[in-house]
Structure formats: C-alpha cells, structure tokens
Amino acid sequence: MSVTSEGRRRGPRRALTDDEILDAALDLLDEGGPDAASVRGIAARVGVAPNAVYTYFPDKAAVIRALVERLLGGVDHDMFADRSQPWRERVEALALELRAHLSAHPGAVPLVIGGPMDGPHALALNERLLQLLVDAGLDPTDAARASYLLIVYAFGSIALEVAAAHRPGPLPPESERVAIRQAAFSAASTEGFPRGAEAAATMAGYVSTEQYLWGLRRVLDGITARATPDGPTPAELPGRSGPRGIHSA
Amino acid sequence: MSVTSEGRRRGPRRALTDDEILDAALDLLDEGGPDAASVRGIAARVGVAPNAVYTYFPDKAAVIRALVERLLGGVDHDMFADRSQPWRERVEALALELRAHLSAHPGAVPLVIGGPMDGPHALALNERLLQLLVDAGLDPTDAARASYLLIVYAFGSIALEVAAAHRPGPLPPESERVAIRQAAFSAASTEGFPRGAEAAATMAGYVSTEQYLWGLRRVLDGITARATPDGPTPAELPGRSGPRGIHSA
DNA sequence: GCGTTCCCTGTACGGCGTCCAAACGCTGTA
DNA sequence: TACAGCGTTTGGACGCCGTACAGGGAACGC
Numbered sequence: 406m407s408v409t410s411e412g413r414r415r416g417p418r419r420a421l422t423d424d425e426i427l428d429a430a431l432d433l434l435d436e437g438g439p440d441a442a443s444v445r446g447i448a449a450r451v452g453v454a455p456n457a458v459y460t461y462f463p464d465k466a467a468v469i470r471a472l473v474e475r476l477l478g479g480v481d482h483d484m485f486a487d488r489s490q491p492w493r494e495r496v497e498a499l500a501l502e503l504r505a506h507l508s509a510h511p512g513a514v515p516l517v518i519g520g521p522m523d524g525p526h527a528l529a530l531n532e533r534l535l536q537l538l539v540d541a542g543l544d545p546t547d548a549a550r551a552s553y554l555l556i557v558y559a560f561g562s563i564a565l566e567v568a569a570a571h572r573p574g575p576l577p578p579e580s581e582r583v584a585i586r587q588a589a590f591s592a593a594s595t596e597g598f599p600r601g602a603e604a605a606a607t608m609a610g611y612v613s614t615e616q617y618l619w620g621l622r623r624v625l626d627g628i629t630a631r632a633t634p635d636g637p638t639p640a641e642l643p644g645r646s647g648p649r650g651i652h653s654a
Numbered sequence: 655m656s657v658t659s660e661g662r663r664r665g666p667r668r669a670l671t672d673d674e675i676l677d678a679a680l681d682l683l684d685e686g687g688p689d690a691a692s693v694r695g696i697a698a699r700v701g702v703a704p705n706a707v708y709t710y711f712p713d714k715a716a717v718i719r720a721l722v723e724r725l726l727g728g729v730d731h732d733m734f735a736d737r738s739q740p741w742r743e744r745v746e747a748l749a750l751e752l753r754a755h756l757s758a759h760p761g762a763v764p765l766v767i768g769g770p771m772d773g774p775h776a777l778a779l780n781e782r783l784l785q786l787l788v789d790a791g792l793d794p795t796d797a798a799r800a801s802y803l804l805i806v807y808a809f810g811s812i813a814l815e816v817a818a819a820h821r822p823g824p825l826p827p828e829s830e831r832v833a834i835r836q837a838a839f840s841a842a843s844t845e846g847f848p849r850g851a852e853a854a855a856t857m858a859g860y861v862s863t864e865q866y867l868w869g870l871r872r873v874l875d876g877i878t879a880r881a882t883p884d885g886p887t888p889a890e891l892p893g894r895s896g897p898r899g900i901h902s903a
Numbered sequence: 904g905c906g907t908t909c910c911c912t913g914t915a916c917g918g919c920g921t922c923c924a925a926a927c928g929c930t931g932t933a
Numbered sequence: 934t935a936c937a938g939c940g941t942t943t944g945g946a947c948g949c950c951g952t953a954c955a956g957g958g959a960a961c962g963c
Binding site: 414415416417418419420453454455456457460 | 938939940941942943944
Binding site: 523554562564 | 764767768770771772799800802805806807809811813814817818865868869871872873874875876877879
C-alpha cells in the first residue's frame, strides 16, 4: 500500500506519517461524504503541497485501500474468541461491533464495499467468523459459506443504511432516519403500493439496530438449521447441541 | 428525475430522448466501470455537445438516479405473482432474476447501492417481496422486516460480487472469479490464517450462483422458522404449513 | 410574418488526479 | 570537513471533470 518502509532514509526527514494522511482523509470523508477526500484536500489539511502525498502513497487508490484496511483493522474482534460464550452471542456482538465501527464513518462505507476486501484485516475478520462457526459445529464447507453469508449481511446492511441517509456528514440519529424512511414509504401509499403502505408503520424497523439484529438472528437461525440434525443429510446426528432458544429480544 | 414532460413544446424538436442518454450512460458504465459515465462522454456518444445533456436532466446525479430506476424497472417480477407456485421458489426465482439483471451491468451496481433506492421501481420490488411473504403466512411486521432482509442479502451479495472483481468491464465468467478468489485465500494461508487456508478449497463457493442460492436458502430457512409454529411466541399454531423440504440443489 | 419559446452550442471557470523539473535538506563517504 | 547523491517537497502545468452563461437558430402560437 504505502511507499514507506522502515529504516533511515537518505534524504530530508519526512514531514508526515502515513497515518496522518489517513486521518486527514477520514476526517474529510466524515465531514463531506465519499467524494470529499481529494488529494488536494488531504494535502491542505495536513499542510503540504498536493504532490507531497505521492511520496507516501503511489496514487489516490492506494490511499483509499490503506484507509479501508485501517478501518477494518480497527474492528476489535479478539474479544470474541472466548469459546466459553455461546457462539450466537459472539457472532451478534461481533456484528454489532462491526456496524458501530463502520457507521461511525459513513463516508467511508462506500469505499469499503467498493473494493475487493482482500487485505489482511478483512481476511482476519473472515478468519474469526470462520472459527466461530466451526466452534458452532459446522463442517468447514458450511462454515466458509456461512461466514460469507454473514459478511454479506453485515456489510450489505451497513451499505444500504448509509445509502438511505444519502448525503454527507455523520449519520443522523436513528429516530430521525426512521422518520425519513416512514415518510418515504408513506408517500408510496399514494402511488399504488398497498402493502408498502400497510407496512409503513412497521417500516420503523428498517434502518435500525433492532432491524439489524432481527435480520442477523434470522440468518443465524438459517445457519443453525444447517448445523443441527436436519442438516445436510436427513440423518440424525445424536451428539450435537440442538437448536437453542432463539430471538429473545 | 427528467426535465422532459409529454406534450408539444414551443421550441425546436429535441434531438434525443431520455432513454438514448441513459443507454449511452449504461454502455459507458459497462465498458469502463463506475467512473466512465461522464457527462462529456455521454454527450459525445450520442453526438451532442456536453451541455445539451442538461436540457434532459438537471445534473449528473439525476441521470444516475434515472438510470438506476430504469435498471430496477427492468427486473421483471410480475411473473412471480403466481400464488399457485410455492412461495420459496418464487422468492428464489426473483432473487436470481435480480442478480442476473444487475450483474449484467457491473459498472452500475455501485450506483444502485450508492443511493437511497426509494424510486417507484424499487418500491414495487419491495411490494412484490412483501406480497410473497404475506402469502407465506408472515404477519405484516415480520413480512416487512423479512423483505428488507432479503433485499439486503440480494443487493449485498451482488455488491460484494462486483467489488471482488473490482475493475472495469463485464464480470469475468464464474469459473475465473472462483479461481481469483481461491488464489487470494490461498495467499492468506502463508500469512497466519489457518482456517482461511483450510477452507480455501471451499471458497470456490464464494462468488458463485451456488453460494448465492445457498445463502438465500439459509435466509429463507431463518424466515420460515418465524412463519412456522416455533415463531414469535412458543405457542403452537396448528393450521400453518410446517417447515418444508429444504435445500435440495 | 412575427414574436416567443426552447434546444443546442461555444466558451469559460474552478476543481480534480497526476506528471515534470527544479529547489532543498539530509546522510554516507571521502 | 567537504562533498556527492538521494529523497522530499514544491510550483507549475496538462487533461480531465461537472456545470454556468450567453448567443444563435429552429419550431410553434398568433
């Protein structure tokens, strides 16, 4: 990603660090939306000429990649390695952590899902999920697929969430977003979408932590059905843990 | 969206239609990726000066919005209204239709998920899903949430899929993408991700129709669990259809 | 036929990512 | 201690981008 490597250089000392540049980029993203992180803007914010940035990163795409990687690296998932906890709760906590971390920087979310997500931190996240699902008793094939399913759900939710709020700056509080969503779907009732109108009142569940958890639990239910007796083959597997008590809150 | 409205105008005849502009934009998107649809490029392709575009749409964002709307409108979902078919099969067919339609234009996918998806066609899609889920026996609240869950899954899958392929032009054939994905995760094995490496062989399921359907079925399983006896309350509901035979192919 | 209305064009402005050549600070070596 | 050379930084420029403004010309209502 970065041009920087450790060790003393021959020329003059660098005025900045990679992280200072990434900080500036993230700040701009938070303030002005996904297009606000221009090379010139970043340079101005850290107090150098635009071209100086190219000493640290070969081009803007590399800055974005590094930023996304750092963002994913900031998702602390070591705390979810504790196998004494129920696996579903660990997955839920991890998913909530991911959502909280990413939606704190809504301008960066389109950049996260706009690229391949094949950096070390993305892989580490996948690794953690995989381990969790193996703990839950899934065979490696199902664990891999389920982990991808969970990743799709989490990132998809977050992406749609910030897309719905759709312009720059921090995400408005949940109550406001719910109101906006309601208004949109109420408007739909005048245009021939009877069920959409009927369900408008329940749309409050959209774009909310509650909706996020509800969907996550349905996904986990679906995965659980695979991990338990009526799984791949109809054969009964005696020793496994049965379906647990689901969806309390 | 468009500035155009029906009826004869006073001035000279228009050289173009809205759809010609959108066709040009979509072609550019398909050829050159999400950034290729510049106003100047579109104008050149349809043979007018760049400014002429602003006679049809107030700004570029409006062009994008109209394009996204038209794209979503192209998803034919009337065929999934037939209630004599099992609802799960109808949802699967609709999800496959959506994926086929969108991944045919990968450059446009980031634009689709980059905006609010509150246009008439997006609402109509939601409406269809809602109806399907009500047919399946869900109460309105759960149907609304489940419909949003399915939308998140479908669009999230497609978004991650095109993001993984990550640069312009049409999506490579599935076999190639699988190979790319495998290579990425094999590389991970040398960097301390044992389970990622172990599961690398199964990663072939990533980014494929098979994986898409697998995930979709797990989601449907999770939703089904809500619609059937062990649903909202532990009370037994006698008359409903029980859990059906799941995941065959 | 004329006046009005609207489409289209030429031109221009500010901002973008990025390249080039020059200025300069710093380090390793003589 | 002096110097050679490298790496950093800068001013300027190029070709894109979205889009605003003013003018010319085509079609319509009268």
